[in-house]
Amino acid sequence: MHILNNGIVEISFDDRARLISLRNSATGREWAGGGGLWRIIFEHGRVQEEEMTAESAREISVSREAETLRLRWSGMQCAAGSFDFRIEAVVRLEGTQVCFDARLENRTKDAILREFQFPFVKNVNLGPGTELLTSAVCDGIRYRDIPALQESSRTGYVGQDNKALEFSCLYPGLAAANCFLLAEPENTLAVMSLDPTFQCTLHLLRKRGEEIDAGVVKYPFLRPGETTTVTGYRLAPVAGDWHRAADLYRNWCDTWRVTSEKPSSILHSNGWHRLILRHQYGKQLFHYRDLPKILKSGLEAGIDTLFLFGWHEGGHDSRYPEYDFAEDEGGHDELKKQIAAFQANGGHVILYFNGQLIDTATDFYEKTGKRISVKLPSGREHTEVYPFGGDGTALRIFGNKVFVTACPGTDEWLDVLKHLADQAIELGCDGVFFDQLGYISRPCCDPTHGHRVPFMEVTAAKAEMIRKLREYVKRQRPEMSFGIEWFNDVTSRHVDFVHNIYDDGNPGHYPEFMRYLFPEVVITDRGIRDDTNIERRVNRAVRLGLRSDVEIYRCRALIDETPHYKAYLTKANAFRERNRDLVLNGRFRDTLGARCDNPAVEYSVFEAPGRLGVILCSAETAERGAVTVPGGRFRRFDRITAGSVDAGSAEQIRFELPPDSLLLLEFER
Numbered sequence: 001m002h003i004l005n006n007g008i009v010e011i012s013f014d015d016r017a018r019l020i021s022l023r024n025s026a027t028g029r030e031w032a033g034g035g036g037l038w039r040i041i042f043e044h045g046r047v048q049e050e051e052m053t054a055e056s057a058r059e060i061s062v063s064r065e066a067e068t069l070r071l072r073w074s075g076m077q078c079a080a081g082s083f084d085f086r087i088e089a090v091v092r093l094e095g096t097q098v099c100f101d102a103r104l105e106n107r108t109k110d111a112i113l114r115e116f117q118f119p120f121v122k123n124v125n126l127g128p129g130t131e132l133l134t135s136a137v138c139d140g141i142r143y144r145d146i147p148a149l150q151e152s153s154r155t156g157y158v159g160q161d162n163k164a165l166e167f168s169c170l171y172p173g174l175a176a177a178n179c180f181l182l183a184e185p186e187n188t189l190a191v192m193s194l195d196p197t198f199q200c201t202l203h204l205l206r207k208r209g210e211e212i213d214a215g216v217v218k219y220p221f222l223r224p225g226e227t228t229t230v231t232g233y234r235l236a237p238v239a240g241d242w243h244r245a246a247d248l249y250r251n252w253c254d255t256w257r258v259t260s261e262k263p264s265s266i267l268h269s270n271g272w273h274r275l276i277l278r279h280q281y282g283k284q285l286f287h288y289r290d291l292p293k294i295l296k297s298g299l300e301a302g303i304d305t306l307f308l309f310g311w312h313e314g315g316h317d318s319r320y321p322e323y324d325f326a327e328d329e330g331g332h333d334e335l336k337k338q339i340a341a342f343q344a345n346g347g348h349v350i351l352y353f354n355g356q357l358i359d360t361a362t363d364f365y366e367k368t369g370k371r372i373s374v375k376l377p378s379g380r381e382h383t384e385v386y387p388f389g390g391d392g393t394a395l396r397i398f399g400n401k402v403f404v405t406a407c408p409g410t411d412e413w414l415d416v417l418k419h420l421a422d423q424a425i426e427l428g429c430d431g432v433f434f435d436q437l438g439y440i441s442r443p444c445c446d447p448t449h450g451h452r453v454p455f456m457e458v459t460a461a462k463a464e465m466i467r468k469l470r471e472y473v474k475r476q477r478p479e480m481s482f483g484i485e486w487f488n489d490v491t492s493r494h495v496d497f498v499h500n501i502y503d504d505g506n507p508g509h510y511p512e513f514m515r516y517l518f519p520e521v522v523i524t525d526r527g528i529r530d531d532t533n534i535e536r537r538v539n540r541a542v543r544l545g546l547r548s549d550v551e552i553y554r555c556r557a558l559i560d561e562t563p564h565y566k567a568y569l570t571k572a573n574a575f576r577e578r579n580r581d582l583v584l585n586g587r588f589r590d591t592l593g594a595r596c597d598n599p600a601v602e603y604s605v606f607e608a609p610g611r612l613g614v615i616l617c618s619a620e621t622a623e624r625g626a627v628t629v630p631g632g633r634f635r636r637f638d639r640i641t642a643g644s645v646d647a648g649s650a651e652q653i654r655f656e657l658p659p660d661s662l663l664l665l666e667f668e669r
Contacts, residue, residue: 035122
């Protein structure tokens with residue numbers, strides 16, 4: 001047996017480099033299942049995906065060097081024959097983390113090592129209450145039944161469900177952080193890739209029969225004669241709940257994430273009215289001259305910002321990146337005049353651009369877009385379709401617009417985005433926004449762009465492009481806000497706000513995960529598009545410290561058309577104004593620092609200098625209970641509409657909550 005033990009965690013392998021033990025020394029919780037540490041997928045001849053596992057290697061060695069273990073595999077074989085791939089892994093301990101670095105060699109004559117699935121905890125030892133916590137959909141999802149999740153991952157006919165059922169999420173662009181957690185109240189296994197290259201990494205759970213394997217996938221596409229090294233793999237069997245494991249990932253992020261001071265237009269905002277003036281299908285929903293009416297509607301609800309979509313001739317999601325002013329609305333001069341008047345009367349305007357789409361029905365596409373667009377392995381362009389429709393069905397069913405996506409590895413596209421930013425700057429806007437820049441980009445396979453093919457560091461290139469674009473904007477207008485869509489950790493470090501995806505319809509939706517990891521990021525709710533379930537949804541946004549994204553009927557109407565939402569949001573925004581430094585600009589701590597004795601009550605903790613706030617929310621039934629803040633001294637309470645408190649002591653406060661109500665308890669610390 002080959003063992004590393006630092007008194008905090010232990011990992012051990014047998015002579016065949018099978019993972020025999022992975023456990024926390026304090027709790028004794030064992031996660032290992034006794035399998036090999038990796039799985040590779042390679043290409044040979046016509047076969048593009050052939051499997052090879054660690055167990056199939058003929059030559060395996062494990063040796064100890066000081067406080068590390070060195071594992072080597074060679075003599076690879078599978079059903080297709082023998083292939084000269086060589087893998088070496090170095091294992092060491094750092095506190096609660098087991099660290100892995102890997103070196104891959106392709107000594108074959110004609111095979112390509114496409115995927116490296118490592119470190120894989122095969123047959124991971126899950127308990128009946130083990131949950132999966134992932135940052136999928138750039139937010140957070142909590143799966144309470146992992147075997148059921150695997151069963152729901154059947155592909156129909158596109159995957160080999162007979163061999164394994166696979167649940168996965170790709171970082172960055174879909175997953176927001178390069179980690180996932182197998183969580184229990186007293187023990188958590190963190191699977192992390194602390195990879196400074198930010199290359200495409202798949203978080204993968206594979207169910208083989210009754211066994212589930214957990215690990216991450218890299219895509220080296222290693223050609224014959226090539227060698228690569230991948231660092232930063234971590235397995236951390238933590239004593240404690242998911243917060244302790246998340247802290248490990250955040251500690252690493254703090255070594256490279258730099259948070260800039262946000263402009264006042266964002267810090268003092270409750271959110272925005274998101275409106276489309278002209279839509280993709282040609283419908284004129286609002287005119288430039290309607291901006292005074294829009295401002296009045298928003299201010300009545302405590303919303304001072306207009307997030308302006310579809311303001312150009314082509315309409316929303318059309319003719320990108322050609323943003324010509326709508327001459328039938330008065331053109332450039334009218335829009336600039338209305339923006340200035342909007343601001344003079346207490347409002348702010350953020351101007352929309354798309355950060356990666358190129359409409360194939362434009363001159364720009366014909367002259368430039370074809371050359372700088374993302375290419376598939378076949379050499380053809382990657383395309384996307386967004387079929388917005390009006391009163392009919394044909395546009396939504398058969399489509400209208402086709403887009404390619406710009407490769408962020410090309411300098412020409414950055415120049416295009418700078419030109420677009422110039423438009424917002426010249427108009428005097430308070431902010432500029434680029435859609436989809438936190439969203440996934442396909443790995444580009446065009447060698448003329450000057451990057452490796454396939455380009456697995458595409459999101460890292462996008463983050464660098466965002467950094468340069470932000471610097472360009474801030475040099476000219478330091479007070480202008482700069483934002484993107486879709487949250488992930490690598491792109492969000494360069495922006496003032498993120499227009500996020502907020503999957504409130506998923507029963508496992510758990511935004512607390514990302515809010516705890518990255519509380520400094522200003523993000524919005526999304527999806528309150530009508531007048532239903534308003535109290536619950538607004539209360540939850542307030543409890544999470546989110547700004548409001550008012551997008552009535554999918555940005556086609558003012559909040560005036562949803563009077564119940566408007567009335568309640570008006571009260572909620574008055575509450576935000578009274579408590580801004582704590583609940584909007586304070587630090588979200590999830591439930592750390594306070595205890596609530598009623599599990600039916602959702603609550604969040606916020607910290608500000610010398611203060612701690614606890615926001616409590618009830619659901620459909622009235623609730624009561626007590627909140628304890630160790631070391632705290634109760635100062636005051638506030639509420640949106642209803643709720644009462646009774647001070648039992650300085651540290652403990654009893655409360656009563658009517659149905660669908662929100663209450664804030666503030667303590668001195």
